[in-house]
Amino acid sequence: MAKPNHHLRLLRGCFSRKPRLLPPSPARLPFRRPDTAIRSTAGTRRLSTSDDHNDLRERIMLLSEKPIALPTNAETEETRSLISSLADDLLTAGHLSNLADDDDLTDLAAFLESRSAVSLLHSSPPGSAFVELLSRLKTRPRLAVQVFLWRLKQANSGVQVVPEEYAKAISLAGRAKNSGLARDLFTDGGRRGIRSTSMYNSLMTVYMYSSLTRKAVAVFEDLQRDKNCIPTISTYNLLLQVFGRSMLIGKLEIVLKQIHEHPLLSPNLTTYNTVIAAYLTAWMWDRMEMTYEQMIAGDVKPDIFTRCLMLRGYAYVCDITKMEKMYELVKSHVNERVWSLLRVMICAYCKSSDKDRVRKIEELSKHIPEGEYKPWLNILMIRLYAQEGLVDAMETLISEAVSREIRVVASGVMRSIISNYFHCGAVDRLSRFIKVAEYAGWKLCRSLYHTKMVMYGQRNQLVEMHGVLGEMEPWFDRTKRTFLIMYKAYSKAGRMSEAETIIGMMWKYGFLASEEVLIS
Incomplete structure (x- = not known):
């Protein structure tokens, strides 16, 4: 076993490497994008009626284990207050924002010791205070991991590290986009005789969000061979998401079958939501709907997130009737919080032949805040109003796009605008639009x-x-x-x-x- 100080230097060396950017998710877009395209001053990008699809998948973050927490009483409330104060001090200390070398770690050690961080470790249940401190530092994952390296030094002085602390640190290394460091932390825990299912789950999660599918599966296989740890339903849910994100549906269904056949496990709500999200990503609408119906008939009932997934799926496939029925079930939640679903529904109406689509779209648009402006949606609406012969509404959105320096580069949108002016006999308006298009750099x-x-x-x-x-x-x-x-x-x-x-x-x-x- 390497000497503690030498091993810490190895860990810091891993962290100081230039982090690898996360590769794009291999998942396809849920449906074909329209031929409309826009370009802003920042560059060119395709319209995406599913701009928040990646964000939706990220919301299925599967918790590996329930983290330990401080119990609620007067004494621990004081401890919690001290942790909060320490976290705030760390986050506002500018010279500690990007730690990488030995000198920086020395500065951090002095900083923590000056604020009685060691006493916090002794005055609370093992690991609870430090897990909470790391959680409060999650917005600065590089800093949080360096704080954990300081914590390891305290372990050498007798304050034992618990698996939950390693699990949290591994997750934070993943947030810092450093899967190599996450693996090194996992290995370090093993060298200290510390290993738990939660640590395996955290490392699987890091690999999953780094699109390292094979490594995530390898961690699961290592867990199966570990005699001291047992995979939980959370572990299997993670494996489902690993395969779902890579659209390896065949393997996902094998894992799902294993869950059903396992004598000690049974699928939970997260299991079904993960499977539905995988089918949605893979455009497998029938299986998505079949899984939902199984939930309706079974013991695990759909929650609001399940219904939001189904709403998104019906919108992608442009099944307006089912989309509207599902929307009624989650209407208040979607209108207040999930504006990405409102945009997806608007796209579905734009692609449909619904006779009342303009009114329905305008009703949905009322719930989207001003700060949620999306250039691609603006252009999609321009095309819709053009197709419907609504010149005034079309020109209002054209003016907004021009004022925001959005440039239309798709011929289809321009042809729709031209046709609208022609059918309305508005030659003077067409003449003004041509001048605006020339000035704004739109597709001529x-x-x-x-x-x-x-x-x-x-x-x-x-x-x-x-x-x-x-x-x-x-x-x-x-x-x-x-x-x-x-x-x-x-x-x-x-x-x-x-x-x-x-x-x-x-x-x-x-x-x-x-x-x-x-x-x-």
């Missing part, structure tokens, strides 16, 4: 200018129609369609000399063969 296309020419031609405003050529010239060359629009406008107005001139220009530029005849 010939259809903008051709449609404007057609509309002027229908009104016999031939001078204005001809003027559009100059507006189009900086952006696009003239095509055969450009000349055909002009030819038909002059012919309709009875100005045949100009129409014949257009024919000559088409021959000149190679748009007509000698045998072609134009029919007005």
